[in-house]
Amino acid sequence: MSDRTPNPPSSQSRRLYQMTRGALIILPLSIAVVPWGILAGSLAVEAGLFDFQAQAVSALVFAGSVQLVGMGLIKAGATLSTLLLTTLFLTSRHLLYSATMRTRISHLPLHQRLLLGFLLTDELFAVSSHQTRKEFDFWYAFGAGFSFYLVWQLASLSGIVLGQSIPDLDQYGLDFAVAATFIAIVLPSVKKLSVLVTVIIALLLSVLFSVQGIEGGIILSSLIAMTIGYAISIVRKEPL
Amino acid sequence: MIWTTLILMAAIVFISRYLFLEPRLPIRLGPRVLHFLHYTGPAALTAIWAPIVFHREGSLDLGLDNPYLIAAVFAALLAITTRNVLLTTLLSMALFFIIR
Incomplete structure (x- = not known):
């Protein structure tokens, strides 16, 4: 303290x-x-x-x-x-x-x-x-x-x-404020390859699911992106 | 009946938000799970913002006439260079409202 x-x-x-x-x-x-x-x-x-x-x-x-x-x-x-x-x-x-x-x-x-x-x-x-x-x-x-x-x-x-x-x-156009804030929070946290890949996969999948009208796209794309990011960090033996 | 419905809906939402905050929940998040959860923020927040920027009026919009895309690129550059959340948000919103 x-x-x-x-x-x-x-x-x-x-x-x-x-x-x-x-x-x-x-x-x-x-x-x-x-x-x-x-x-x-x-x-x-x-x-x-x-x-x-x-x-x-x-x-x-x-x-x-x-x-x-x-x-x-x-x-x-x-x-x-x-x-x-x-x-x-x-x-x-x-x-x-x-x-x-x-x-x-x-x-x-x-x-x-x-x-x-x-x-x-x-x-x-x-x-x-x-x-x-x-x-x-x-x-x-x-x-x-x-x-x-x-x-x-x-x-x-x-x-x-x-x-x-x-x-x-x-x-x-107020929904842009959500995008702007989330970008401002997420991008500075990208300091490792595994996090970068997580962001890219989440971006691609969430847009794909959204355009295809698939319900639950946020949770689905998040879980897939997290799994891939986690796997990459294990394979590359990234420090925590 | 409507009150029962409302209270059950509220209970489901609250439980899903509170469940893991309860220390007596007999579950210990091991180092692997914590490591996995480390990716929740980048993944979930991106999965929320990306469709706002790229999915406009019912279809994928990668055009330079998409103000969401232009302002998002500007926000990304500001975020990386300044690392200041409020400054990035305010300046990119200002650009967005000028160009849209």
Whole structure:
């Protein structure tokens, strides 16, 4: 604990600093998610939910793809088992995030683990997964995750209030913010051949699956790319 | 009924996010698994950003008139040279909104 300071007030200001830093790093992703939140809110109302229930979907489920697809299924009158299996399928990549973050989060107190687990979206994983166990900071992750959660709630609320007027997502080009942030996070971490190959395989496969309209392309291309990257590092005897 | 559905959906999502964060989960991630998981970030994040850049309006778009591609190349160069996430994001977004 080299950064330990003698007086408590500075520990509080350190928390605030870390939370602000987290909220700032995730800000472009928070902005980019606004149209999706609006869409999630308006689709929930369109699926026949009361306003309060529609907001509860965003507050409790807090997962863009699950909410968008799920509301479509509810509207179409799908059975509960179809809905839950689809949810499990769409959310499966979070298991990978959870396993990856285990060494950094599992030693934290229960309430901190529960909070970060609840907030562990693609976006929170993106801004915290490249940190080492030593660099990882609960308040940084919480600031990022919770600010993102608040934006999702407000965006959903706007969608619920706006109701039928569903935004045209492509019109804003905000999805580029996701691409820009993820590129900015991933590329500096490419320091070994095995990581470079992982990135290239994930790129090629995910684009191929996306163009072919294959469901689950993200998790499928990730797992294949990770396996190939891992195999290369073993064959080349790369240091960890 | 709708509440049951919502709560079950929320439970599935939460469990998939929390499962491995629980220290009492009787599983020990050995060095090989940890090494494998080391590739999650580069793989999963790339699998999310790449289709945004290359898959435009229903097909593969490698043209120089694809603003996503141009701005992504710029972001990549900035990311490698500056290693600054926020700076890279903001400057490449600025370029994107100028050229699109």
